[in-house]
Amino acid sequence: MSIKIKILLITLICSITSFCFLSIAPRISAANVVTIDGYDDDWDNIPKTFIGNSNNDKLASYYGSLYVENGVLYGYYSTNNKTKQMPVDHITLKVNNRTLQLNILSEDNTTYYPDGKTNINIYYKKDAILNSGVYFSNMQKDFLEFAIDLNELSTYTKIPAIQMSEFSLHNPSLGSEWVSVAGTSSFPYILSAIAFIFSVTGFFLIKNKKVREK
Amino acid sequence: MNPLFFIFVLVYIYLLTVLKRAKLPFAFFCIGSVGMFVFTVVLLQPLVTVPMQKAVAAVAGLLGQAIGIYQSYFQYGILFIQSKTETISMYIDYECSGIIEIVAFLSLLWFFPVYSTAEKIFTSIIGFITIFLSNVLRIFVICLIIFFFGNDAFFIAHTIIGRFVFYFCSIILYFFVFTRPQVIKQKVGRFSYENK
Numbered sequence: 001m002s003i004k005i006k007i008l009l010i011t012l013i014c015s016i017t018s019f020c021f022l023s024i025a026p027r028i029s030a031a032n033v034v035t036i037d038g039y040d041d042d043w044d045n046i047p048k049t050f051i052g053n054s055n056n057d058k059l060a061s062y063y064g065s066l067y068v069e070n071g072v073l074y075g076y077y078s079t080n081n082k083t084k085q086m087p088v089d090h091i092t093l094k095v096n097n098r099t100l101q102l103n104i105l106s107e108d109n110t111t112y113y114p115d116g117k118t119n120i121n122i123y124y125k126k127d128a129i130l131n132s133g134v135y136f137s138n139m140q141k142d143f144l145e146f147a148i149d150l151n152e153l154s155t156y157t158k159i160p161a162i163q164m165s166e167f168s169l170h171n172p173s174l175g176s177e178w179v180s181v182a183g184t185s186s187f188p189y190i191l192s193a194i195a196f197i198f199s200v201t202g203f204f205l206i207k208n209k210k211v212r213e214k
Numbered sequence: 215m216n217p218l219f220f221i222f223v224l225v226y227i228y229l230l231t232v233l234k235r236a237k238l239p240f241a242f243f244c245i246g247s248v249g250m251f252v253f254t255v256v257l258l259q260p261l262v263t264v265p266m267q268k269a270v271a272a273v274a275g276l277l278g279q280a281i282g283i284y285q286s287y288f289q290y291g292i293l294f295i296q297s298k299t300e301t302i303s304m305y306i307d308y309e310c311s312g313i314i315e316i317v318a319f320l321s322l323l324w325f326f327p328v329y330s331t332a333e334k335i336f337t338s339i340i341g342f343i344t345i346f347l348s349n350v351l352r353i354f355v356i357c358l359i360i361f362f363f364g365n366d367a368f369f370i371a372h373t374i375i376g377r378f379v380f381y382f383c384s385i386i387l388y389f390f391v392f393t394r395p396q397v398i399k400q401k402v403g404r405f406s407y408e409n410k
Contacts, residue, residue, distance in 0.1 A: 047294035049301040180302040184372055186380050188314035195388050199322040202392035
């Protein structure tokens with residue numbers, strides 16, 4: 001195959017791919033799996049950590065979950081059943097090795113409402129609000145769901161959002177278990193660089209061979 | 215999509231024609247493969263990241279479920295490892311889906327001046343499968359270590375052992391595709407490594 005045909009082919013492939021992408025792109029949905037709306041059915045299929053109490057009483061236990069999507073960390077705590085209320089006034093969040101003590105307060109910043117749906121804010125220190133969430137309580141269950149923007153979080157942790165790979169959440173009022181979620185980046189650019197070195201080595205071996213043949 | 219992107223693609227293609235006409239094969243190889251890598255990543259990232267995440271989580275999940283050490287929630291790209299005392303959710307994101315490594319390999323291969331088009335197609339398929347399975351193996355090893363040694367072992371499992379497994383498998387692939395055939399075909403005088 002001559003070089004002209006090859007370049008023509010590459011041009012053709014690039015053009016077709018670009019136009020396909022342009023026509024498909026507006027239809028790609030960026031809908032999040034989790035929405036902070038006071039309904040927890042979107043958490044049904046996300047794995048949850050069982051949080052037992054000191055007596056290992058399953059009736060008085062909780063579930064916790066963390067989920068990361070599109071640069072946002074979503075957190076969830078729920079009662080196993082309606083045996084008691086779920087205290088969620090403060091939580092500990094660990095990002096990589098950095099630990100933050102976070103306070104949860106209702107939006108008016110003074111009271112914590114145990115009944116019904118309450119919009120809450122998550123505070124780091126006094127005035128630093130880390131996004132918001134919803135606390136919900138009725139006769140069937142209590143649950144808390146919240147979202148924290150990783151870019152917002154990075155201003156307090158000093159860890160760039162892209163480098164945040166491991167998150168753990170702990171609510172000392174519920175039990176000793178930590179809820180953890182972690183990414184598993186393979187450092188792809190290092191491997192790409194290694195591939196480049198191997199191919200360049202191969203390239204020069206071919207070149208040497210051609211020189212010798214001449 | 216930024217219209218600047220199309221201008222860059224056109225400049226890139228024109229540059230390749232110039233380099234070819236100027237008979238600068240090394241520059242053609244470097245700029246060609248690096249350009250193809252950048253443009254392909256930009257174009258394909260929004261399209262293939264989610265399917266790749268799900269595919270990696272699903273295949274890694276099959277291994278985990280076969281020996282019962284973790285569950286896969288592949289619709290969300292999550293693996294859930296439940297050891298005796300702790301649990302951890304591992305999410306497969308863009309950087310661990312293996313897509314960057316696959317695109318890098320294919321970009322280098324398609325500008326590598328050795329193989330015929332048919333050989334390149336065949337090697338692309340083999341390379342894709344190898345990198346994909348190596349990544350699955352890496353994730354499986356990480357989950358295995360966390361299952362037996364708990365969440366405290368995550369750092370070592372992920373940063374050292376998992377990457378070592380993945381890099382080792384990938385480097386074997388690179389050696390067999392890019393370097394070994396050239397070493398075998400080397401002739402020094404009348405001596406050759408090639409079997410006759």
